[in-house]
Amino acid sequence: MSDKHDVVRAIENSDIHSITKYFKTNSTFTHDELEAFVKTACLSGSYQVFSCLIAQQPFQLFLNGQRDTTNVLYRLMNAATQGGNVDIMTTFSRLSGIKWQDVHEDQLSEHLTPLLIASIRGDTDAMQFLVDEGVDPNNGTTRDGNAPIAMAAAHGFTDAVEILLDAGASVDLRNNNGESAQDLALLYNYEDIVQLFYQASNHRALEQVDGETIKTTISKLRQAKNYTNYAVRERENIDFNRVQNKISKLKARIHGCIDHQ
Incomplete structure (x- = not known):
């Protein structure tokens, strides 16, 4: 009989053989344990591990049982975004039937969305995938009130900022301290990003x-x-x-x- 720690270890080590063996000998894992396994697989970024895991019967029943209570699926889809594997993200959306623009977690003063997570990490592949899926480029805030574009700017992710601007992200949003994304780029001396904001402002002026x-x-x-x-x-x-x-x-x-x- 295997316990949850054995399964987590196997997932983290991408040990497909052990994962398969554990679920053949034990199908009595709790709901919370199954959620933890899926989350670990999502965070691992290994599509092989993820696909092996969800092929096991307990997970098929687990995912089907979450369709009416989306909070668990939202958490797992955010974890998939954090793992950064677009194939996992694509598969999870298809299996759950949930659109990426609907995914969010509200924790205290945070409004955690996949795009916010990807922007914090500067994961341009995940960001472009989400933008192509139709997510709102302004949706999501940290506890400090920073939107996706503010977090990308604060971390110096030039390509990420460019993706967000191209998707229509607002340059006028301000955090709880009254700072805009451009203010943060100036504060941390990211000249390329500051230039992007100037160009975006000029483009908006031309459109008007x-x-x-x-x-x-x-x-x-x-x-x-x-x-x-x-x-x-x-x-x-x-x-x-x-x-x-x-x-x-x-x-x-x-x-x-x-x-x-």
């Missing part, structure tokens, strides 16, 4: 540009009384540079060239 409105504004500036309705001698003494500069900047915005100054 209404070309027709700007053209109308230019037309009004050109027709303004303080620009045209002066006698010739009076006009010679007027500096029109400010008006011309404003027109030039408005034109530049239409063409997507914003003056950063």
Whole structure:
């Protein structure tokens, strides 16, 4: 008769033979023990171990029994994310029937989501998988109120920040101390990430540009009384540079060239 410690050891050591043997000789593991075994397999990152484990009859019954109480499955799917094996993540979602955008754990002031976990680890493979699965790039907060993009920025994970920005993550979110993700990148001197945030801000400004409105504004500036309705001698003494500069900047915005100054 094997105990749970033997099984955990076999999982951690990727000992497929022992795992199979233990479940042939003992099928009376408790619910909590079965959950611990699956969690250990998820964290191991070994798809071979995971697939061997869930092929055993007790686990098939265990997983089927969790469909109406999703909290256990949410915990295990977060563990699969932490393990970082996308094949395990894919299989777990298929077996459970749960969509990744629904997975979360609420612990005290934490709202723990798979994307938050992957962002903390800088696991770009898992992050891209989750984004492709349609998760909300802003969903998830640490106990300090940091969203996924803030955690990626604070840890200096440039590629992770880029994935989140491309997925539409907000640069305006702030943690409990009032700090944005860009503030954290500046604090820890991650220059590449700071540059990404500047680029994202400029891109957002361009998206908000209404070309027709700007053209109308230019037309009004050109027709303004303080620009045209002066006698010739009076006009010679007027500096029109400010008006011309404003027109030039408005034109530049239409063409997507914003003056950063």
